[in-house]
Amino acid sequence: MPELVLQLTRAGFLALLWIFVLFSLRVVRSDLYGAAGLRALVSGGGRTRGRSRVRAARQLLVTQGPLTGTRISLDSRPILIGRADDSTLVLDDDYASTRHARIAQQGDDWYVEDLGSTNGTYLDRAKVTAPTRVPLGVPVRIGKTVIELRS
């Protein structure tokens, strides 16, 4: 093979490799903005930006317990918390019940409701007995896990 062609193909192949790398990094980047790997994908899913209203909760963040740091982005569906395998947030905690609590949206607000758990659900320090509105940033304690709503 002529020397010039060899040099060109050599450089061309390395360039090709790097284009692949950059392309895959681009795909990765599109995912990075949602911490749960979900938020970036749910664009156009009914955001209420631009309206002059109290800031709506967009995600649920675990602040204490084994799952600390886990984020779940909120859409209109309720979040189930408990030890059951099909819960949205699956706890492995002896102090949590199989179906412990539910956080659901009503209108613009989110309400936490205890599903008859053994050890109870606490909003800040008050025990939750009936569906209670959860303001942004107020801790909800379930067993050893503490969660908060964030905008």
Add this chain to the structure above:
Amino acid sequence: MISPDVVGSGGRAADPAPERAPALPTGRNIELVLLAFAAAIVTAALVLVEANQENELTRALLYVGAAYLGLFTVAHFAVRKLAPYADPVMLPCVALLNGLGLVMIHRLDLAAADRAVALGRAAPTVLIQRQVAWTAIGLVLFVGVLYLVRNHRTLARYGYTAGFAGLVLLALPGLLPSSISEVNGARIWLRLGIFSIQPGEFAKILLIVFFSVFLMQKRELFSEAGRTFLRMEFPRARDLAPLLIAWGLSVGVLVLERDLGTSLLFFGIVLVLLYTATNKVSWMVIGLSIFLAGGFVAYQLFGHVRTRVEIWLDPFADFNGAGYQLGQALFGLGTGGVGGTGLGAGRPDLVPYAESDFMFSSLGEELGLVGLAAILVVYLVLITRGLRTALAVRDSFGKLLATGLAFTLALQMFVVIGGVTRLIPLTGLTLPFLSYGGSSLVANYALVALLLRVSNAARAPLPHRPAAPQVPIAEAGTELVERPS
């Protein structure tokens, strides 16, 4: 370039609930594009090798190329069907690495055949067809794992079974007579007639499953604070038992099987999973110190460990003897320089075992620093996607499992590349997906299938359930129910 927001929904029918959220893009179409890109790169590499070796494009080449394309098309459609929300970047990265490995093995085959002709010897065994066959078996296992494990949490039920099976597989070659298990001094093989496997590669995955289950259930035990020293909380002495058992096992592997790599890998996995589960630095400190102590004792007692360290310190002291392999690999990397010699234009075949343990230096000679950096970034993307899956998944078994699997790839990569580039003493591990070697390839495909399974759970839309009104039992009205006849 294609915006990820546009493509990917794929138009597949999901649950027909009327008020469901807008369809999440699955990323499957991006995966297809990336896979096609990987296939194009691999084809280009193959053509370059043939051109530089002044060969005509033969029919055997067509067979290899078609097999590669066919296999990954099947794998892609299996992912589409079985794990539609899985991470879109992992499979293309794996495909590219595996493809580059195949090309390099083919290139070393050509060199070996040339040399045999020049020396008038019989033609050496052709490795490429075997490796393509192993790739096929690996992808069958990949699809099989995706098919059988529909939800990674079901694996948690088999934790102790997996642990037992893993232990047996890990210990088996060390306990069998060396006529069955010994190849080149390391007793890590099971030679079963026509083919041989390294059970340790499979044991590694089973043990990760076991430790994830174990730590998920016993996490509290390990977070129990003992006394504080140097601003670190050290665990109580009695909680150290599992770590000491793991340490004893890995030393046992080192002694009985004479394999530094597997021993290091196994201990590293236990340590990182413990750290991930408890978030305590003290575990790392304790683990690393007892590992260093064990390594020091092994260095004093065993000749093969000492030889490895001596080669590492100065490969040129005994260049024509023990240091030949590493010395030649370093010369190869030096010859490659920044830009490499071009695929098929170097002499990577001068290094013994260039296709397995020294795959990295072979690639380095022909692709140079620029090419090696690209390969390292591809590995990095694969590993970070695995760790990211661990962050995003919403149950702690999944978190530990994904961390363990991704970290295994990282550690294996570090140990091999560190060994070849003389950063750490050389061990006998293979580079995941790139090196020649059936067991490693097949096991790593199973590993990636599990990672994709977990990432599917992490990225899939939240399960939709109709909010059934729950009336507290005290307030429920009396109902008349019909007696079942």
